[in-house]
Amino acid sequence: MLKLLEALTRQQKAMIVLVLDLGLLPAALFFALMLQNMPSSSLIIVGKMLPLMPYILLGTGGLSYWLGIPRVQLIAYERHAVGLTALVALFAALSAATLSAIFGPELPAGLFVVFGLIYLLTMVAARAFLLQVVLAVYRRARPRARVLIYGAGNTGTQLAQALKAHDGIDPVAFVDDNKSLQGLMLMGLPVYAPSRISEVVEVRRIKRVLLAMPSLSSPKQARIIHRLQNFGLEVQALPSFAQLIGEEALVEKLTPVAPQSFLSRDACDMPLQASAGSYAGRVVLVSGAGGSIGSELSRQLLACRPTKLVLYELSELALYTIHQELSQQLEGAGIELVPVLGSVTDPRQVRRVLERHKVQVVLHAAAYKHVPLVETNPLPGLANNVFGTQTLASAAAEFGVERFILVSSDKAVRPTNVMGASKRMAELIVQDLASRCDPSGDSSAGRTVFTMVRFGNVLGSSGSVIPLFQEQISRGGPVTVTDPQVKRYFMTIREAVQLVLQAGAEAKGGEVFVLDMGEPVSILQLARQVIEAAGYSLRDADHPEGDIAIEIIGLRPGEKMQEELTLSSELIRTAHPKILCAREAVLSEIEVAAFMRALRQAVAVGDEEGARQIILRWVEGYVQADRDRKTS
Known part of the structure; x- marks a missing residue:
């Protein structure tokens, strides 16, 4: 027929x-x-x-x-x-x-x-x-797809009318939150309450839902879609009329907001001329060059006019991305760009790279930095952060590198997690090499100027709270905060890197530079700011019709309520008002060698508890995290 x-x-x-x-x-x-x-x-x-x-x-x-x-x-x-x-x-x-x-x-x-x-x-x-x-x-001849229409308003009824004449789609029912419509027949189709979706889907053999509520905010639509997908349904959202005629994008995206908008202070923006002399005309190596800090270091170093910039990175994708970006900026600049794919824990490769390229300045930003991941995988975290720092720093001294600058973290101060402890151990290694080094003469550690710069969280870096909040908002929420009382220090990536380069240029050897990050910021307040900056309203007990809720999930293993920047209260001002210098106790060469030998043995045999005991023995202020606490 x-x-x-x-x-x-x-x-x-x-x-x-x-x-x-x-x-x-x-x-x-x-x-x-x-x-x-x-x-x-x-x-x-x-x-x-x-x-x-x-x-x-x-x-x-x-x-x-x-x-x-x-x-x-x-x-x-x-x-x-x-x-x-x-x-x-x-x-x-x-x-x-x-x-x-x-x-x-x-x-x-x-x-x-x-x-x-x-x-x-x-x-x-x-x-x-x-x-x-x-x-x-x-x-x-051609079986029709049976669909459920979510939304029995004007858009939904018009959609049902159009689909009834379609030869491939069969609308079978409506679902709507409006109680006054539930139980009625519209366009010959029954209207059900959302609570009956599972029953309707099973009885009427429905596999697809058409969301016909274009006036609903994106987060609310996302929540409905997520709930429907839990029933194993394919969900398609109908665009609004404004989207169909091109006045709105069919796919909504978060409006980019400048990270400094979320600071409780003015961002520091200083010219690089003051520090450029320490990097100009030199061969500079950046480890972890594809990461958030490493990539920004690489960008700003180009303005200092080094003769060669070595990008050392473990991730192939991250290295490719930053190399492609910088290559386009360097046309005709006379700066050689060298991508190196490898790990800082590989002594032979590290020595070969430093020797082949005659590296003069090392900026060590490579690290595993995500607290929950390192807490769950302590041995790889310790191997990368501790052994990698020792390997690169020792090779730098051996090959006469002029400056070695360790990018550290506020989590290294009295740490409650393995990541922070690993950064503190990396600091102890660099402090030990600095104490044995005399930049003006011969010493067992050569003439290298060893220093470190310690700062808190950077806004917009991978794994930081703002990208996480924005991703959660794009899915319709909720935005997750560990505890209402949690506070953190924040800087923009740009200002943190500017100050790292400035501090590295001023270093004489052995300093622990601490960046002035202003007052700590409440994470709960930051979550509210990010929600409002994205154009949505907060949903809570006082505003149940809001778009995005904030959910308190509890502190994760190793997290503190508030981070610290120094082990002591004694801070020395430098030439730059945002750069301070901490006076802290150091371990002797014998003590550093002892904990490194014990740590290598624990990692070699896969002894996680033994590694934690070594940290407890040698890292000042370390308190083991409650690993029974949830890790989500």
Whole structure:
């Protein structure tokens, strides 16, 4: 049957419809006569009108064809086409009345009014019947997708009306949060409450849901979509009219907000001329060059005009990304860019790179820094952060590197997690090398200036709270905060790197530079700011209709309520107001060698508890985290 339908040309289909319309005309006349109280039989009267019928049929058929009614597709037969059909029915009634008055038989005028109405109704009904027949044929040949429409407002009802004429989609029901609509029938479809979705889906064998609530905010839509997907349903959201005409993007994205907008102070922005002399005309190596800090160090170092910049990175993708970015900026600049794929824990590769490229300045930013991940995987974290620092720093001293600058963290101060402890051990290694080094003469550690710069969180870095909050907002929330009392120090990546380069340039050897990061920022308040900056409202007990909620999930293993920047309260001011110098106790060469030997043995045999005991023995202020606490 489907092949037969598809084989018919458009002209042939129009002729079939026209013949059907003309066939309905005498039937409508006969039915109209039956409804009238006539003195003679209906068949006798129809017989008397047979000589007039060819003229009525010819005129009616000609008008219908001229108006294009037979050529209107059944699926597109709507108000305008019904109006034209009414015009044809009126013409048929007037023609029959006129010819009957002239040639007989004489009939009452009311008969032709009834005839015209019946003819109109039969033509419309015939088309509705034909449409259902054709759709049934297509359904049998091509099974339709059964869909549930979420939203029974204007958009949802219009969507249902459109889909009813679709040959591949079968709308079966509505779901709506509006209690006044639940239980009603709209467009011939029942309206259910969201609580009955699982029941409706199972009974009606639904696999897809169309979300027809374009006026709903993006987070609220995301929450509904997530809930529906939990039922194993495919969900598609209908765009708003503004999106369809191009006034809004079909895919909404968070509006980028400058990281300094979330600082509780003015961001520091200093020119690099003051520190550029320590890097200009030199070969500079940046470890972890593809990370957040390492990539920004590499960008800003280009402005200092080194002769060569060595990008040392373990991640292939991160190295490729930063190398491609910087290569486009260096055309004609006369600066050689060298990408090196490898680990700082590999002594042979580290020595080969330093020797081959005659490296003069090392900025060591490579580290595993995500607290929960390192807490769960302590041995790889210790190996990378501690052994990698020792390997790179020792090789720097051996090959006469001028400056070695360790990028450290506030989590190294009285740490409660393995990541912070590993950074503190890295600091102890660098402090030990600095104590044995005399930049002005010969020493066991050479002439290298060893120093370190310690600071807190940087806004916008990978794994930091703002990108996490923005990702959670894009999914509809909630935004997760560990504890309402948690506070952190924050800097922008740009200002942190500027100050690292400045501190590294001022270093004489052995300093622990601490960056002035202002007052600590409440993470709960920061979450509110990020939600509002994205254009959404906070949802809480006072505002249940808000867009995004904040969920308190509890401190993760190793997290503190508030970080510290120094082990002592004694800070020395430097030439730059934002750079301070901490006076802290150091371990002796023998003590550093002892904990390194013990740590290497623990890592070699995979002894996690032994490694934690070594940290407890040698890292000042370390307190083991409660590992039973949830890690999410």
